[in-house]
Amino acid sequence: MSLTFQQIMKLMLSGLLETLYMTIISTAAAYIIGLPVGVLLTVTDKDGIKPNKTLNTSIGFVVNVLRSVPFIILLVAVMPITRAIVGTTIGSSATVVPLVIAAAPYIARMVESSIKEVDRGVIEASHSMGATTLQIVLKVLIPEAKPSLLLGAAISITTILSYSAMAGFVGGGGLGDIAIRYGYNLGKTDVMLVMVVVLVAIVQLFQAFGGWFSRKNDRRIR
């Protein structure tokens, strides 16, 4: 027996809300970790404003390790941690934990590359005015990298969104979960198709909005 249009829409709506919930909470949490780590990576780099080889290589190592574990494996591997934090390993709240663990190092690298784009001359000028490292980070690096950081955020959020869909394999909730349960397990291709189309649509939307918002915030143009 196939589902009515109304039933599919209802499913889709609940899936969409779950997906947005997972994505937004995970992105926010991952930025809380990833932004300072990315800044630290830039600042302690050998060409950074406060080079520190030991710190830079150790953080870099952890980031690389986490980045190289496939998400689907991470999803399973962190289940004990997830259970400890959320109390369960299924549902969208449980998915937030592996999402944050996967996304934070990714975001750290995005932030690092954005901040590295900041003109060295401006940093030099700040030094010449007697700025401290913290002042340079807060008043120069982050504000000057803002357009690039925003663009990075749009890319990060869409990446996290697609990761969240993958979590459907372990009952993670959201659009991906529905697509897998109905489409893959029960052979209801129409349901799967609707979920995928909606996923594609939100990715497009986030990306387009991110690009627009980044340009709007860039004072180097116009």
Place this chain on the structure above:
Amino acid sequence: MKEDYIIEIHDLNKTFTSEGKSIQVLDNINISIRRGEIFGIIGLSGAGKSTLVRCMNLLERPTAGKVYVDGQEMTALTEKELRTARQSIGMIFQNFNLLMQRTALDNVCFPLELVGMKKKQAREKARELLATVGLSDKEDEYPARLSGGQKQRVAIARALATNPKVLLCDEITSALDPTTTQSILELLKDLNQKLGVTVIVITHQMKVIEQICSRVAIIDSSHIEEIGTVDEVFRRPKTAAAKRLLYSRGEHIDKFTGRGKLLRLVFDGSSTDRPIIAEMILKFGVIVNIAYADTKNIDGRMYGHMILQLPEDEGLVEQILGYLDDEGISYSEEG
């Protein structure tokens, strides 16, 4: 009486070491800069000018030697003390180095924020400074919408925000067209006179030095070759390196294939505007070739230099040299 020097550099050396190789960029530099003067440092690209100026505010730490700014031994300060000391040393750059995501006004506010000035007070001060550099109407513009000259004016206002005693200017007109260069140099001179701020001008352009500097140092491959008043050094350079630098403007005498001797005449303003070359040609009935000339007439006096190709006849050359001696024109033979 002891001179009042605002900057003193003693036996300064700077060596960069990267990947096991080390290059000495500054070799035994000694310079004293007087309070309130406009001091020029000229040299070719790669001579070490930027490194030298960066050693003055310790953006670059000298490998050896001492740097004093306003009596304070910069080389002996801790990082924290240095940050404070740098507030009385303004710096301006070739590429302006403005914050691109801040308006002109907020750029000028930046150094004031760094010292913890209240926002309202900082904005007031910044407005005054923008007025000083003639940019009151551009307060709310972002640097991307300003011309090169306007950007440099913002940078100057920013450098002046903390009332520095010294302004370090590293090639600040090199990215500007001649007209804009003029106006920026005039502004600097004005600020020097009005505020009494000592200005150190780094450049590879002689015109910049001629226009605003009282004294000049010539730097050539890590060494200071000559220091003196602009007049002394530019009219009568003593060292080979200085001559090479000062006379290298756009001339290509090596392409010149005549066989006669090449003679360089230097006009230092002591001769009047009598047509000396023409008189010489008439007097000796010879043909001399003007291989190169860069002279200008200021108040009826001739400045600059000129390269003549002399006839091959030795006797005639003797007579010509005698004539030049009589006229009081200094000359040297070109290799």
